Amino acid sequence: MNIDQFAFPPGSNKRLRSYDTASTGSYRKKEEALEKLAEDVSEIARMQDVLFAQDVYALLLIFQAMDAAGKDSAIKHVMSGVNPQGCDVHSFKAPSAEELDHDYLWRCMRALPERGRIGIFNRSYYEEVLVVRVHPEFLTRQKLPPQPTGKAFWKARYEEINHFERYLVRNGIVVMKFFLHVSKEEQRKRFLARIDEEDKNWKFSAADAKEREHWKDYMRAYEETFRHTSTSWAPWYIVPADHKWYSRIVVSEVIVKTLRALKMTYPTPTGAHQKELRAIRKRLMEES
Numbered sequence: 001m002n003i004d005q006f007a008f009p010p011g012s013n014k015r016l017r018s019y020d021t022a023s024t025g026s027y028r029k030k031e032e033a034l035e036k037l038a039e040d041v042s043e044i045a046r047m048q049d050v051l052f053a054q055d056v057y058a059l060l061l062i063f064q065a066m067d068a069a070g071k072d073s074a075i076k077h078v079m080s081g082v083n084p085q086g087c088d089v090h091s092f093k094a095p096s097a098e099e100l101d102h103d104y105l106w107r108c109m110r111a112l113p114e115r116g117r118i119g120i121f122n123r124s125y126y127e128e129v130l131v132v133r134v135h136p137e138f139l140t141r142q143k144l145p146p147q148p149t150g151k152a153f154w155k156a157r158y159e160e161i162n163h164f165e166r167y168l169v170r171n172g173i174v175v176m177k178f179f180l181h182v183s184k185e186e187q188r189k190r191f192l193a194r195i196d197e198e199d200k201n202w203k204f205s206a207a208d209a210k211e212r213e214h215w216k217d218y219m220r221a222y223e224e225t226f227r228h229t230s231t232s233w234a235p236w237y238i239v240p241a242d243h244k245w246y247s248r249i250v251v252s253e254v255i256v257k258t259l260r261a262l263k264m265t266y267p268t269p270t271g272a273h274q275k276e277l278r279a280i281r282k283r284l285m286e287e288s
């Protein structure tokens with residue numbers, strides 16, 4: 001699978017609607033894809049082990065999407081093989097009073113993965129240019145110094161985010177951003193299922209239905225976000241999400257290919273360490 005087809009080209013004015021939400025690539029059905037997903041999942045697990053041993057890079061995976069696009073289940077499936085000790089998931093909801101008393105990147109900075117680990121952000125600082133842009137009244141809660149909040153304000157936020165991500169990447173934190181791109185019609189079906197199937201009721205709230213009414217504004221905010229913040233150092237991947245099984249493969253393929261490109265290796269022991277190991281080995285052998 002060529003993952004470049006999903007990357008939003010840096011600096012382009014591409015329309016979001018030119019991406020097909022229902023694509024399944026070269027796969028015709030789920031069963032064909034499951035094998036590939038299993039392969040990728042074990043490859044991610046293997047490389048996470050090297051990531052941890054090498055202790056140079058960290059991986060930051062950012063997931064953004066409209067409700068019911070499948071963020072949770074993508075995270076669950078793609079990371080299913082990874083050693084739980086090497087991985088953290090953080091979900092970012094509407095900010096608390098304490099969080100609002102800080103700059104908007106603060107809560108995400110505290111949750112960044114340390115070297116050797118995979119950090120997953122289920123929503124992120126991107127909410128600051130998405131939900132907050134769609135609902136500018138949220139800005140007033142942020143207690144910012146008085147300033148105009150027109151186009152230039154949002155441009156400044158994109159710029160801040162780009163600089164922040166550049167800083168992370170230069171420090172060894174590899175940033176990958178996924179937008180699970182679901183159609184409005186598919187969301188409608190999934191919402192109906194959440195209402196009709198009792199075991200799914202807990203997943204649905206009136207607030208979700210309310211946000212759906214702002215669909216167009218969200219799409220505009222997303223599009224603008226991708227245009228300004230898909231960069232060569234931290235690209236956005238637009239993942240077709242009408243078929244959950246396909247979106248999982250796309251995400252896992254992007255992770256596998258990106259990890260491979262790091263060409264990580266287990267650390268080679270120094271001469272002194274090798275000598276020490278040989279001595280211990282000899283003693284252990286003599287014990288029996």
Ligand code: ATP
Nearest residue numbers: 067068072092093094095122123127128131132138
């Ligand atoms: P689920 O799949 O369980 O619905 P979720 O990520 O949608 O997961 P919710 O608790 O339903 O979780 O929603 C979190 C809400 O918090 C979202 O509507 C999101 O837009 C909002 N939110 C996140 N960050 C911010 C922010 N910085 N400012 C305002 N609202 C935010």
Ligand code: MG
Nearest residue numbers: 067068203208
């Ligand atoms: Mg929700």
